[in-house]
Amino acid sequence: MDQSFDLPDSTDWLETPLSLLAPFESSLRCQVCKDFFDNPVITSCSHTFCSLCIRRCLSTEGKCPACRSSDQELKLRRNWAVQELVDAFKLARPSVLELARRENTRLARGEEEIEKPAQKKRKVNHLEEEELQVPETNSQGRRTRSQKSIDSSARERTVPQIVPEVIEDSQDDEEYIPEDGLVACPICFRKMKEEAVFPHLNVHQQEEDSPKKTPTKTASFGSLKGAPQKGLNLPSKQPERLPAINYSILKDNALRKKLRDLGIPDWGQKQLLQRRHTEWMNLWNANCDSKHPKPKRVLLQELDIWERTQGGHATAPSPFTTSNNVMRKDFDASEWSNSHDDDFKRLIANARKKSEAKARQTIPGGCPSSSGQKEPQSQQGAGLPVDGARVEFGPDTDGNNVIDLSG
Amino acid sequence: MFATKRLSKMQEHVPPGIAIVKCDNLEEWQMDIKILDQNPLYLDQTYRLKFTFSNKYPIEPPEVQFIQCPDSTGTPRTIPMHPHIYSNGIICLDLLGSAGWSPVQTVESVCMSLQSMLTANNRNERPPGDQEFIATNRRRIRDINFVYEDDNV
Numbered sequence: 001m002d003q004s005f006d007l008p009d010s011t012d013w014l015e016t017p018l019s020l021l022a023p024f025e026s027s028l029r030c031q032v033c034k035d036f037f038d039n040p041v042i043t044s045c046s047h048t049f050c051s052l053c054i055r056r057c058l059s060t061e062g063k064c065p066a067c068r069s070s071d072q073e074l075k076l077r078r079n080w081a082v083q084e085l086v087d088a089f090k091l092a093r094p095s096v097l098e099l100a101r102r103e104n105t106r107l108a109r110g111e112e113e114i115e116k117p118a119q120k121k122r123k124v125n126h127l128e129e130e131e132l133q134v135p136e137t138n139s140q141g142r143r144t145r146s147q148k149s150i151d152s153s154a155r156e157r158t159v160p161q162i163v164p165e166v167i168e169d170s171q172d173d174e175e176y177i178p179e180d181g182l183v184a185c186p187i188c189f190r191k192m193k194e195e196a197v198f199p200h201l202n203v204h205q206q207e208e209d210s211p212k213k214t215p216t217k218t219a220s221f222g223s224l225k226g227a228p229q230k231g232l233n234l235p236s237k238q239p240e241r242l243p244a245i246n247y248s249i250l251k252d253n254a255l256r257k258k259l260r261d262l263g264i265p266d267w268g269q270k271q272l273l274q275r276r277h278t279e280w281m282n283l284w285n286a287n288c289d290s291k292h293p294k295p296k297r298v299l300l301q302e303l304d305i306w307e308r309t310q311g312g313h314a315t316a317p318s319p320f321t322t323s324n325n326v327m328r329k330d331f332d333a334s335e336w337s338n339s340h341d342d343d344f345k346r347l348i349a350n351a352r353k354k355s356e357a358k359a360r361q362t363i364p365g366g367c368p369s370s371s372g373q374k375e376p377q378s379q380q381g382a383g384l385p386v387d388g389a390r391v392e393f394g395p396d397t398d399g400n401n402v403i404d405l406s407g
Numbered sequence: 408m409f410a411t412k413r414l415s416k417m418q419e420h421v422p423p424g425i426a427i428v429k430c431d432n433l434e435e436w437q438m439d440i441k442i443l444d445q446n447p448l449y450l451d452q453t454y455r456l457k458f459t460f461s462n463k464y465p466i467e468p469p470e471v472q473f474i475q476c477p478d479s480t481g482t483p484r485t486i487p488m489h490p491h492i493y494s495n496g497i498i499c500l501d502l503l504g505s506a507g508w509s510p511v512q513t514v515e516s517v518c519m520s521l522q523s524m525l526t527a528n529n530r531n532e533r534p535p536g537d538q539e540f541i542a543t544n545r546r547r548i549r550d551i552n553f554v555y556e557d558d559n560v
Binding site: 011014031032033034053056057060063065066068309310314349352353356 | 420462463465466467509510511513539542543544
């Protein structure tokens with residue numbers, strides 16, 4: 001699967017006979033990042049988002065993105081049920097989608113035979129004479145690959161009645177396991193007896209956990225009974241969450257020291273330090289919501305990506321990020337020119353306004369951005385770099401002026 | 408990374424009256440929108456929108472404005488007439504400001520909001536102070552502190 005161009009998306013279902021799965025899949029995706037929920041958490045207004053997404057939103061705005069009610073990170077709770085739904089759906093998705101697409105091709109070409117999927121089609125056709133509506137449920141039993149351990153019982157039920165229908169079956173047998181009683185590990189696909197799978201999964205779990213330092217202990221997986229959602233109800237021992245910091249009471253050096261103590265880069269101006277700390281806190285605390293927390297070095301890599309895209313190493317200050325881009329080396333230069341740029345614009349605007357005002361002697365009263373509004377605004381713009389981290393939202397806190405036009 | 412997934416999402420399945428014109432990078436997209444009802448102000452017209460995404464999208468709003476295309480491009484586009492749209496294409500709409508934006512919005516949802524904003528309008532006029540505004544404004548769109556002073560348009 002080419003990650004960049006074949007992104008799985010809920011619209012994948014639309015061209016298939018299973019188009020009703022599109023809304024189903026959207027509901028398993030985070031409204032902020034549009035990807036499948038990753039460590040879903042539920043807000044106090046009962047909306048669910050990826051832990052990291054909602055933390056970023058809340059640390060920026062303090063509001064739920066879906067309904068705009070205020071919320072705090074502390075009130076977020078993990079939403080295991082959604083996690084299970086997502087995990088199970090992701091597991092089933094490729095095979096179901098492939099099936100649905102095949103069915104679609106078949107429908108599109110009528111009943112005519114096509115070379116490769118012919119064998120499958122024939123089977124489906126046979127079945128469909130009676131069950132036109134639900135071809136996919138039947139064939140799913142044969143086609144599942146990764147799902148085997150989950151619905152092995154279902155397969156055993158359906159397979160026997162389907163197999164006799166198969167005339168040529170060269171390829172198909174690789175796809176499902178014959179009834180030798182063996183099922184494949186969902187992780188390494190090694191085949192083993194069904195009872196052995198769950199003890200075996202612990203091996204993977206330990207492999208995964210062993211390089212970690214942060215979680216003090218590997219979770220015991222005693223609770224793994226017969227369910228595919230391994231360990232969901234028994235998260236690994238959590239690394240401790242990071243508390244929020246009131247940046248305004250901290251001096252630069254104190255904050256710098258805090259960052260150093262956390263083991264994250266401590267260079268840059270205070271504003272950058274704040275933003276970096278916020279991002280780290282979000283990454284860290286979101287990781288705490290994970291059933292398999294990542295080791296700290298992975299989080300550090302993620303912070304590094306942030307640093308390069310949005311933090312102090314962000315390239316080419318684009319027009320809308322200039323005020324946040326505190327580059328260590330050319331900090332003075334760019335900030336200087338930026339603030340002066342704003343000043344220039346303000347001066348020019350003022351001069352224009354004055355001359356126009358003289359010429360016309362009237363200033364339109366109801367102008368949405370009448371002159372009274374402009375000056376303080378552009379001054380704020382010029383002052384931004386000196387301000388705190390929330391610069392981009394600072395000037396906009398005059399929400400009381402805002403009347404909703406969208407309705 | 409965020410944005411990559413996000414922006415690649417829609418591709419083929421866009422709502423009616425909305426078309427992707429240009430989406431070859433993750434910084435700027437262009438969309439065409441049409442007003443689908445019989446509103447005489449916008450009948451049979453297509454308007455072009457420019458979306459500019461920052462690397463904080465979707466936490467922060469994209470900049471969205473209408474743009475003009477001269478006849479020579481083969482797809483002439485004008486700036487729709489609306490009491491909240493300045494003649495340079497800048498749109499006064501709360502959901503595009505930092506205060507009104509929500510990360511759950513998408514390019515489609517913004518386009519649809521603009522469609523409905525146009526559909527609902529029956530005033531063939533520019534915002535008050537339009538000429539002054541376009542003559543004097545040199546600020547970035549997001550810095551403009553609109554006062555959303557009326558909600559009946």
